[in-house]
Amino acid sequence: MTYLVTGGAGFIGANFVKYMLAKYSDIQIIILDSLTYAGNLGTLSEELKEARVKFVKGDICDSIVTDKIFSENTIDYVVNFAAESHVDRSIENPQIFLQTNILGTQNLLDTAKKYWTTGKDDNNYPIWKEGVKYLQVSTDEVYGSLGDEGYFTETTPLDPSSPYSAAKTGGDLIVKAYGETYKMPINITRCSNNYGPYHFPEKLIPLIIRNILEGKKLPVYGDGSNVRDWLYVEDHCKAIDIVVNKGRIYEVYNIGGHNEKKNIDIVKLVISTIHDIMEKEPQYRSVLKKKELLSDGTIDISWMNNDLITFVKDRQGHDQRYAIDPAKISTELGWIPETMFDKGIVKTIRWYLDNQEWVEEVTSGNYMKYYDQMYSNR
Secondary structure (H helix, E strand, O other): OEEEEEOOOOHHHHHHHHHHHHHOOOOEEEEEEOOOOOOOHHHHOOHHHOOOEEEEEOOOOOHHHHHHHHHHOOOOEEEEOOOOOOHHHHHHOHHHHHHHHHHHHHHHHHHHHHHHEEEEOOOOOEEEOOOOEEEEEEEHHHHOOOOOOOOEOOOOOOOOOOHHHHHHHHHHHHHHHHHHHHOOOEEEEEEOEEEOOOOOOOOHHHHHHHHHHOOOOEEEEOOOOOEEEEEEHHHHHHHHHHHHHHOOOOOEEEEOOOOEEEHHHHHHHHHHHHHHHHHHOHHHHHHOOOOOEOOOOOEOOOOOOHHHEEEEOOOOOOOOEOOEOOHHHHHHHOOOOOOOHHHHHHHHHHHHHHOHHHHHHHHHOOOHHHHHHHHOOO
């Protein structure tokens, strides 16, 4: 089986590639990524050494690129992670989100349709190759905002609030349309907020970790009461694998973590967790950029407390609460979130403390060096 994983150098995509290669010895993966600021090929440095992994630098909007991939390879599954995904950036520049998240998705669908169909049946529907599937990785943000109670289900009306979520909604609808119009074998998954290793440091949890280590203030939108449902990234990868291989075609599956937290509580927990780790394991204090020595020669961490928090003007169109009901995927496919937040956040923080070189490369822009070293002469 050959998977085309678009956006495979990004946070969730790279974790998915790692998970799939570790689980299956008989699959091939082609990674398509344009390597924007959020795509770091160095994340996959070990995986790219494997003969069963290919990397293509390119944009999902580029039909020449996608056509070449399909013409030169027998693609069985497309898993589309490729997307512009940061809400703040979408407020500043909505158009690029529409181009990638809608038109890029449509181009992928059209290319797959071209190579996956073998003719038409008596009702003029395309005849599809056996075993192929297109999976669109989407977000709970397409549903809009919840009040204090209730959960998003697969039948919740789509009601996006930001240019980002509107663009993702448009992508979902064109995928659904290809399923309805052409009987294309598709699935859509909608997940809650992911966290874990290799997360680009402009997102809440890695941003807070980085700012703490640098002794900077921790910006929190509004009063910090906005609620998100957090999903450990490896649990998400397991769910996508199950949907690709066992999900009923045309179906939407919500993937949630049962880990609802207020943003302010997340920030406070990250502060206290880093402080506790450094108190019990002082060797970790060496990664601090803010180094003030105590009389005994140890690095001071007394400043690492809630006084670092600073409240900033709320984001425009900021949804109040997201919460997903994953009953459908649990009942039909047997998936459950395995990583509770109190365990996952410690694993995540420890990963960042142990991988400061990766963080430095990403935040400095040096992550592009890996691509240049590996592919400049090819």
